Amino acid sequence: MIIEAGKNFLRFLFFILLQVTIVRHLDLGIFFNPFVFIAAILMLPFRLNKSIVLLVAFATGLIIDMFYNTMGMNAAACTLMAFCRPAILRFYAPAGEYNADANATVGSMGLRWMLSYAGTLIILHHTVLFYLEMFSMHNFFTTLFKVVLSGIATLILILLTQSLFFRNAS
């Protein structure tokens, strides 16, 4: 139990540092703005109490806001994502049930499941974040374009990071 909690904590630390030091400075232009840290929330154990997931997501969002000076925007986006996560998990549930030792990685759940699960939540997160960031609907289609392109970038980065660092995650 404690080992499990420690593992999750280290994963959060890893993804937050990855986000604020490396990914933040990738500088791929205004349309590619990946937020790879949400993988830490996606990869929380499936059976974890959903209220805890909600609080953890809120706190993680605030920490990212602190580094980005986007007070509250990431917190709002992450909280919504955590709120929808149980429903998304149920929606994409494999035949039968999730295995007790399953986790949100390609190795454990397969590429197709991972793409649909992560893809849905990433789009949710990015939609809230980027529309809050632009505030007005002035640039509705520009922002939509950004949501899609950044979402794809986030998804690729998450799969890449997982295949590099979390291949045998348990």
Next chain:
Amino acid sequence: MYGIIAFLRKFYFAVLFVVLEIISLIFVFSNNYYHEAGYFNSSNKIAGTVYSAYSGVTTYFNLKKVNQQLADENARLLHLASEIKDTSAHKKIPKTNPFGQEFNFILAEVIDNSTNLPNNYITLNGGSDQGIGEGMGVISPEGIVGVVVKVSSHYSVVMSLLHKKALVSAMFKKSGTFGTLSWGEKMDYRFATLAQIPMSEKVRVGDTIVSSGFSNTFPKGIMIGEVESVKEIPEQYFYTVRVKLSTDFKNLRYVYVVSDLRKIEKEKLEDDAANGLNEKAK
């Protein structure tokens, strides 16, 4: 009462979600969130330490460009100094600096910067201990950069000119015609928009735009950029000018925080006057 408890029990997850969302959105839409959420920004110790460590690693990557900027600035200042010497032969040098206002320039190092977000901020390695205060202007060797919005003892957060809310009073160097400069809709880090230039002004591509000095945030005559193109707005009798920024926001390393000494003097005077009145009232 039982009804409320039963309701909370049944819907605690949804209630928790709504509460957290409301807290987030209060942060987002409060006009001055730096006061409501004083600690949660990149001037705090955690963010400052991470960014310092990171910039300690990456500082070497753009040294060549930064050296070039500083050498260019040296050349320009030497040129300016020699001009002042020349005139001194004929008339007395005024005691104040050429801008007519007394400013102090505090050197600070950029430890974090972005150019590709709708609202960009810069984090500086230097805070109130170095004399940096909220509301001070920030300039680079090449031109203006932004305004300090939050300071802690060792770090400060600067609202970059590349920010939807950034506004600078700017003017044509040759004529003194002034307008308001803001970052354009297109979110390109190289350009800004100068609005409300009267049509009587003969705008030419390549004209120099400098700070007007009206707001006291920046000294008068600090370089902003050059005219890139001009657009007429006939129904309003105004030009909108696209300005190519002289500051290379992707290669910011050393900046100067402009402290207006007269501002401090003025505030002190006002405080003293208020205190004096209070004492008299006693």
